[in-house]
Amino acid sequence: MKTSTRFWLLASSILVSLAVLTFLVHYRLIDRYLSRLLMLGAIQSIIALSLNLITGFTGQLSLGQAGFVGIGAYTTAIFTTQGWPFPLALIPSVGFAALAGFLVAWPSLRLRGDYLAIMTLGFGEIIRSLIINLGDLTGGASGFKDIPGFHADGDINRSIGFLWIFLSFILVTVLITNLIRSSHGRAILSVREDEIAARAMGVDIRRVKIGAFALSAALAGWGGALQAPFLNYLAPTSYDFLKSVDIVVILVLGGMGSITGTILAAFGLTLLQEWLRFLGDYRMVIYPLLMILMMLFRPQGLMGGREWSLWNLIARLGGKNREVRHG
Amino acid sequence: MLRVTGLEVSYGSIRAVQGIDFDVREGEIVTLIGANGAGKTSTLHALSGLIPSTGSVELEIDGNRHNLRGIAPDLRVGLGLVQVPEGRRVFGNLSVRDNLLLGAYRRKDDLTKDLENVFRLFPRLKERLNQRSSTLSGGEQQMLAIGRALMSRPRILLLDEPSMGLAPLLVREIFRIIQAINAEGVTILLVEQNAHMALKIAQRAFVLETGKIALSGPADELARSETVKRAYLGG
Amino acid sequence: ADSYGSGPIRIGAILPISGRIAEYGKQTRDAAILAVEEINAAGGILGRQVELIVEDDEADPVKTANAFTKLVERDKISALMGALTSNCSLAITNLAMSEKIPMVSPTSTNDKVTLAGEYVFRACYIDSFQGQVVANYAVDTLKARRAAILYDLANDYSKGLFENFKKVFEARGGTVVAESYNTGDKDFNAQITSIRGFNPDVIFLPDYYSAVALIAEQIRNQGIRVPLLGADGWDEVAGKADTWMMPAFYSNHYSPESQDPDVVKFIAAYKARFGVEPNALAALGYDATRIILQAIKAAGSAQPTEIQKALVNVSGKFVTGNISFDANRNPIKSAVMVEIVQGTSGLTTRYAGTVNP
């Protein structure tokens, strides 16, 4: 098969599945509770993928990812409340988040490992503190309410939101997958593996890191932007340190550096947390226990840096060369 | 003194050592040579208990036999089996003195004589006693690694490529010192890339090829063997 | 065929059963269970039994909305009792509007909660009313001219009370200095030192009792002896403090010492069922549930839209006082002021007056 044929085959099969899903959601063959959870899972996937880019692939542990998500969410909330349509509001949301990522990247260039982690944590806390203190703009502690939904005329037609969220999810996944399987992606990976050697091979690690941080923040902001119209209400507590940790947990459980693993874990944990809710206080005992057991018995995460086999198939269809990792 | 039978080491699907038998007799210098990746380091790690292995390793000290299966690395040191690891691995955050003292970690008796002994072999270390060991030159670090191992009063010393990366002058110095240590009654198992020198000072030798012992015999005989010459001595 | 017409009448409850404020959620839930059990024991309403379906929101707004969707979509509830915190309630008020499911929050005091529209009610009075009650008490009864406020800026309950107290106190000619902190802070010495420099006549501490106990002790440790003022979040603070707390006053929904037969009966029933004294949250949870039940009865239907219509007209005597709803679906009811005093074993409270809206 020619490359282009394969590409169209892949693209159309994805679009067809999306159309089928949307149809099922629209006619409530998937009920609204499940579709809501699927949307949450997709948004979590986007956010976790953004962390995967900076932490899994670039090797820079970020404990402040929720801050970038918050920037995206609040920016969209502010602009759509001002009457901007969602797609237009997406632009400043992603832009501001990217800018914040850029700002974090600068001082972070000299830091490694745990120092970097604490720096990003600090940035996340500063963003949260700003959200709380920008009273009228963000709603402060009582939260941002009455954010317009995806549909302009206020009709809560879920399939439109569903379409937006899943389209974004597919776009972000494709973006990261294609980026990583390119020379730019290899430059990113080389920074993770050995910065000194990367520089010696002509890789401008400052640029790579700043770019990766900005892109990661932008994608996190994208995820946040989807939250605003979807949730309709934003509270600052949704963007604190513990939420950043949640994202790290998804990443590690899925397998650092694995795209399918991240997605699997994002959906899995979203559903799992919902199913475990009936346990009340015991939920918070069982959940960490699962986390620890997972680390003990499958320390490489669900996918351990590899990709799902069907994904390999897709990758093979989509690209003419196999980049299947061994190991 | 050391008897190894059926030793196997695997890393996942890679079988680095594939069932080797050999022995080292008391007071000998025995050398293990072989190409890159032949499994020499893996063998020594298995003997020290740093990595899991199958097969049997028996150590005989003063007429007492010890089966080393399941014995932790630190206890093996207590029995007298000590390794100088590949790449020196001195404790860079500690001074030369502290490195030496840690070599004698398991001992509770007086160390002055041992220290003097080390300084006699390596006068350079005495000059650098309070220096952070990460700032030593490569050769000095190698001396420190050997000296540190001697502090535990080994009965059998495993040396992993002690001459790697050293200046020619030092290489000869190191081999001289190995002989001196041996003369003081320490049995030596030497892994070397510098086959010329290793075969010169050893009594017996084993050649390891992709995890198996390909040749063995008295060192001078092997040094004359055509196969060894071609494969390891460069013609 | 509609799913509301047959079988038990299903009422949802969304409360924090786990997480940081699980204690509050559990007490409220227990009170709701009590109310439902009582009505079922008396033969139910409209000849049908009532089923209470409780979902845990972990005090997380996103989880609250998930739970709401589940209750509406899967359980087909007729009405919702919840959510507990204002943040969680705000996360679902618009959903309640679009799904046309009436909700009665027992305890969300933030003014904004009921602004979403005609399906959102609450059983508690709102921050602006309570801030006003306490401020007036400070001016009228305590003759205070200078008030210091120490509030939690990350908590909208605390912030709401702070703003409304300040507004009223200043309008009545007083001077206010405010300091803030963050949820979970333990050390308030810096702020207290600043307050000490201001020499206040009273200090207003609009927060929950756990924080209040810590702050109060640090205030006294810095040698400040002026009266401390609080709001309904102080409920139960007496059990966690010592004589240093006094003098201290706070507004509350009801006074457990009340001799009102409804109150006495509720306290006895709750104690018999759960083995502990009900607090104000429990009382509100009980009332919120009973408001819903009364509306269903009045509507003569389990249809959410019918229940909503009936809710607007609910009026009657409840544990926390006489309740009827104003145009914004906030209850019109009175507050009580209580004083913390030395009892036979430790601190207790004493009724110090009723303030009517």
Place this chain on the structure above:
Amino acid sequence: MTFFAQLLQQIVNGLALGSIYALISLGYTMVYGIVRLINFAHGDLLTIGAFIAYFCLVALGITPLTLTIAILLAMAVTPLFGYALERFAYRPLRDAPRINSLITAIGASILIENGLRVVPFIGTEFRRFPTMTTAQWILMQSTDEFGQLIKVTISQTQLLVFFVAALLMGVLVLIVDRTKTGKAMRATSFDMKAAALMGINVNRIVSFTFLLGSSLAAAAGVLFALSYPQIEPYMGIMPGLKAFVAAVLGGIGSIPGAMLGGLILGLAETLTKGFISSQLSDAVVFLILIVILMFRPSGLLGKAVKEKV
């Protein structure tokens, strides 16, 4: 109150708060220094220590003697939890990537916090920690122009915390720098395998590190509870996080650095709240942290180890 008196009082407040942070971050930084693990559960060991002392004090009543007993008991019993954590949650992951241990640590932390909440005799409700009415020492006293009495005071508890922190720091430095076990600890931190080849029982050294670290956490927990007399299962989260920040500020792994970082953090927080804005105090504190890290990427007393190529 004059500005000067106010400043002095705020500095006293800041140092008092800072010595608590310092105390907690000592154990944090030591475990990190040896095992390279950010032990997120450190704050929760603090909680456990506080609860042990609580039950002890409730049973015995509080006097200086029983308080000493309670501290010692907490320091003796809490390490069992630390040991179990190391043995069953961290040790199996020693050769795995570091982020895995980090996740396990986070998991352990959530587990302890919420595990305690379902234990019947602990539960979710907060309890008042017994305190002694301690004297306030007046550091400075005068009257201002309006005849108001100005006092700058410090409490016995605050002093106690400060001295215990300084003492434990000294003891810790002695152990790590001077004893043979300390040397073995440092060797283990540098190269575990090489340490094993020296006859060092690496497992025992790591366990010892955790025992010591948890013991320190317990001591910190009791003093923390004494200063802010309210205990509940979540009480360790914030101080744990702050202590982590303090440890990084001082140079993680450096024991005097933890002390310094703690004091600076306490001062920065208090002075910001007192003079700039209590609303922005967290933001300001983290801004300070970021600025310091920009100029000293390995913290104030951390050694900038330039990688030799």
Place this chain on the structure above:
Amino acid sequence: MDSVLRVENISIQFGGLRAVNDFSLDLKSQDLVGLIGPNGAGKTTVFNLLTGVYEPTSGTILYKSHNGRLYRLEGMPPNRITQLGIARTFQNIRLFPGLTVLENVLVSHHFSIRYNWLEAVLRLPRYWREEARIREQSLELLQIFGLADYADYKANQLPYGQQRKLEIVRALATSPQLLLLDEPAAGMNPQETRQLMDLILFIREHFHLTLLLIEHDMSLVMGICQRVVVLDYGNILAEGPPDHVRNNPEVIRAYLGEDVHA
């Protein structure tokens, strides 16, 4: 300037230690020069200075790139220097351990790649063309070093000696004009060393390389270098053709020792 590289009196100080002192060196096109000296003499440090890892405390480094332009390298970031055509290997192997052998080599092409990240994400034709080009070039290089069969292995699964070779391949993939090899034969036995010597000579011819190499194995240094520079305590102790240096009494005293056979 007719030299490729002219180093003039560079020095560097680490705390109290003057690791390299007044070092000068002149390399003409396709020179093959050895840099030897006792452990800790400062050889690796010279490499680090040339490649921008360290900035010299004083002195200048002049370099003429492929296109004849002159550059001063002091203070230039390492990646820029590599892009100008100076590549190196590391004494302590620094591969990208988690990447495959092929990916390790592909990274070296990054700076010369002619598509941007958007083209990569959208998979535009230029992406495919470029990927095919660099893949082919990389495999060719691996072939020369007998590593093509390992292309899909993770780098850290290779035995030590192969890893050393991969280091060289990776450096070559940056299309350098000047290649710096730091102890390429360390950990190789005499036979492997001989093969390596042939390889070095081959790539010099094939890629028109100028080579500077550090090595303790005298058979290699004396066997293939045209010129040898001896460092001791950061200072140049001797310089000249191998035979000349080998018999220099100072060099014998400080470095070679008596009875050297090579």
